[in-house]
Amino acid sequence: MSGRVKKAMFMLGNWTQSRGWKFDSKYANKWEFDIDPDAEDLAGLTLRVVVYLEEPFVMRANNKIGYEGFCIDLLVEMSNLLKFNFTIIEVVDGTYGIEDDAGRWNGIIGVLQRHEADLSVSAVTITYSRVEVVDFSLPFMHLGISILLAKSNEDVHQKSTLFTFLEPLSFSVWISLLGSYLLVSFTMWLLARFSPYEWFDIQQIDERDKSMDNHKNQFSILNSLWFAVGSLMQQGSDVIPRAAATRIVAVIWWMFTLILISSYTAQLAAFLTVERMTTPIESTADLASQQKIKYGTLKSGSTMDFFRESKIPIYERMWSIMESSSPTVFVNSSREGIARVKAGNYAYMMESSMLEYYIERDCELQSIGGLLDSKGYGIALPKGSPLRDIMSRTVLQLQERTILEALKNKWWRDRREGVPCAAQKETQSVSSFKSVFGIFYVLFAGLVIAFLMAIGEYCVESRHRSFRLQLTVIGKLIMWWQELGTVEKKTVKNRRKLRNIQLDNISERPRTSPNAEANRSLLASNGQQGVSMDCTGEEPSTSRVASGRATNFRRISRMIPLRDEILLQRRISSCSGTSHSQ
Ligand code: ASP
Secondary structure, three states: OOOOOOOOOOOOEEEEOOOEEEEOHHHHOOOOOOOOOOOOOOOOOEEEEEEOOEOOOEEEOOOOOOEEOHHHHHHHHHHHHHOOEEEEEEOOOOOOOOEOOOOOEOHHHHHHHOOOOOEEOOOOEOOHHHHOOEEEOOOOEEEOEEEEEEOOHHHHOOOOOOOHHHOOOOHHHHHHHHHHHHHHHHHHHHHHHHOHHHOEEOOOOOOOOOOOOOEEOOOOHHHHHHHHHHHHOOOOOOOOOOOHHHHHHHHHHHHHHHHHHHHHHHHHHHHHHHHHHOOOOOOHHHHHOOOOOEEEOEOOOHHHHHHHHOOOHHHHHHHHHHHHOOOOOOEOOHHHHHHHHHHOOEEEEEEHHHHHHHHHHOOOEEEEOOOOOOEEEOOEEEOOOOHHHHHHHHHHHHHHOOHHHHHHHHHHHHOOOOOOHHHHHHHHHHHHHHHHHHHHHHHHHHHHHHHHHHHHHHHHHHHOOOHHHHHOHHHHHHHHHHHHHHHHHHHHHHHHHHHHHHHHHHHOOOOOOHHHHHHHHHHHHHOOOOOOOOOOOOOOOHHHHHHHHHHHHHHHHOOOOHHHHHHHHHHHHHHHHHHHHO
16 A cells, blocks of 8 residues: 555564464554545555456456456546555455365455455455455445356246147247238239139130130139148148149148148147256255256355355255265356356356346346345455545445446446347247248249249230130230220210211201111111111221211211110111121
């Protein structure tokens, strides 16, 4: 320590080979520091801070300090408030500290006890036995011992319910499946109407078709839905596609259902098998009452000490099992403990603060049961250090300003990479969706090919001028278009003829026509009101026939009343239609 703190030469204790340092309690509080315990700051001091590397408290970094983490941020905040400087020392033996049988402390506690550092800002747990040899500030974080275990398949999936049969596929896959089913049924119906080869003669199935009435297309909407559901349920159907386009749809759908149903069956079987095989561990008692899963703690830490010193029968039994286990169940770091947990058949008892950090990042891990105890981390200082009060006040200050909370959020949540495990079910669904997603692509590609095939079929069939072309969607569209054109032409023609009637009425004198007279007599003989005329012209040319009819009409128009002119005009239209088709 430097600056305003002066070390006085006192006999504080002694050191022996077997016991290590032993401080005499009568000297413990007699340190002389040239520092007012009520001082507002520690300006000018350079403190030696001993740390233990533990994620996310203290980690090596490439920054100015060379370290980062929750405790380093806490140290920086404190140094800013108290205006002291610091140097960081890593604990040489890599432990937090435990007292051995000879009463010697190792780790951070030993370093502080030997005054090799002025304080420790790490995840050092405040325990009764440690308070005997070092001082602690007020706790800056609260925690308890918890059990870390790898998730079994049963935990990954959920326990069986009435609707477990739905779980092998995620909700998104079920929805996509329903969508695909409707899409395929609709495509089947559409392509069956699109392709000429899906229409067939009921009487002469293998011959080219002759009449429209005999034609049948089996893929109605209901039949298309029936076909698709029959395939999905692996039962087939009595409706069988005939055209290549619809057959492509059928083949792709069969392939799709085969893969989807196989993966569903396999996953459901896995669900049921796992449920039978696993024996769940849900508490410390479950862990203690079995031998298959080994359990252990961090070596030379407060957790190990908790079991060693415990007088609770279950923990005593656990300690004796842990102590006698070979190979050792005690690990050198939390990372090593987690690796053993993930390797299987090992439960790691660790502090909830670290456990929380790890299970948020690794979805294969889970905590079992509640907390075994309740304690806190504090800033550790050599016994009798005058820095203790000022450190405690600063911790309270940081707590009140919610800086400690903000730092916890920063290191536990904000620094988290990837998907949080809370969203694990969703992630599983996504992965389950991904595993079958490819087949949806194949299905859509198949439907596109089937569409192209239907167009090809229409083109091929149109070369034969087959009758059934008119039954297809395109055929019907073309017919509709042609009829529309004919009606338009007729309307134009009729208008022209009506104009002629009017012109004829105005400009020409009435003349008798043998044809008109014949027609009138025919009408009279039939006892009808209206007009009739002979549509058959003797000349083969359409234009000449039409002009002949027009002349006849003019002649007739002079003899019939105006009311009948409209009927006559209609008759002309039908005649011109006949002449057009000739
Ligand atoms: N933080 C603990 C300690 O101070 C470490 C542990 O044993 O889990 O020893």
